[in-house]
Amino acid sequence: MHSLNRDQTKEGPWHEHDWGQLYWVTNGIINVETSKAQWAITPGSVGWTPKHCVHKVKIFAGVQVYVLDLDYSDADGFLNEPGVFGMSAFLNSLLEKASELDDVSYPPGYIQHFAALLSYEIARLEELPLGLPLPSDRRARNIADQLMNSPASELTQEQLASHWGVSVRTLSRIFTKQTGLTFSQWRQQSKVVNSLKWIQEGLPINDVAERSGYTNVSAFIEAFRQRFGETPGKFQSKIL
Template sequence: METQQFKYHALHATPWHQHSSGQLCWLSQGIMVIETARAQWTVTPGSVGWFPPDLYHRAWVPGTATGHSLYLDPIVAGYFPDFAAVYAADHFIIALLMRCQKSHLQNQQDYQDMLLKLLGYEIMHRSELPLELTLPTDRRARNIASELLKNPGSTLNQGQLAQQYGLSVRNLSRLFNQQTGLSFSQWRQQAKVVASLQWVLAGLPVSEVAFLSGYSNVSAFIEVFRQRFGKTPGQFRPA
């Protein structure tokens, strides 16, 4: 096991890479976006991200982010799910993570192994948080998806985006339906609320977050946010 404490400045990014170890990641400030060929996950304070060994991915942070990572060798990673996901991290989970770090630093191998087994059991029996967004795999559709995630307040409509990236509206709709399971408009709405997390957690007024996310109606934004995350933007912020 390896441990890492990090503090990244806004727009810090890693290139596409993979490692033989599994990774647990949790934050005390900011958010981190982990992207693979098929999806992206947003890790926030109060959650822990699990990414299994050999997963080809990249990561970036929209603003300053501080947190920790544990890198687990493949045998120990077997205690955890074989798929990437983000889970709620209550005080017990955080305490286990910190104990794992401490046991590693003190070279308490047997104790560390028991802690990791317990941590894996806890995570395996928790529901995933709705912090995953499926991405299209077609290059042109993926470019559109990336553009909308970077600029959720974009005023370009579906036809304009399709034309800009060399697609017909019909083909764009087909690709999103086939590759994400959502219509283009449904996916765009979900992308807006996922992208809004960076401003929600930065403490911006909800009216400003709604505007930056491409919503002219604050109430509509709050309702879509609540439907996605089970909380209003104000409730989502750490106490």
């Protein structure tokens, strides 16, 4: 297990590994993105990318994250799909133990048994609604990337579609088919998920709402509550 600390936000390139990676964030927030979705990983959750999963990681300033590399076989029971899961007290203890493994000698077979126990615990965790599905169509993905980078953009669906050379009707059909959400639903979810990076910075909720593209803070609070089951203020108090 190795730890990462960042004084400033940094995004790495697309890459993959011959091993799985478990992300344990103790402070701040990181984003993990694949071709299918983007996930936000915060304190109280754990992220997972299986081996050969092409992904990139964005680590925001002030983050403390531990990354556990797991070399495993297909028969070892680790999940085949990436995701973010709620942390359990037992898994938290296991990860604390994992941070010691490089410094202490253990009997033969210990690491293999330890990895097997991790796979069982990860499989039992509840997946959290911290992911945002992404379209695979090139034009729709360009629009999705633009909106994720500028959540407060006032460009309409018609303007975005015209800029990227796709009809509004086709764009709507693509988002519904490839993300399971209508374009307007996806755009709202994108704003709420992106708001997490400003919430973890400790910004006032009014400022977070404005940066996320909401002119009405009450509308932002309600959208956040529907997505995460609690208000942004309560969520913020848990991670700071």
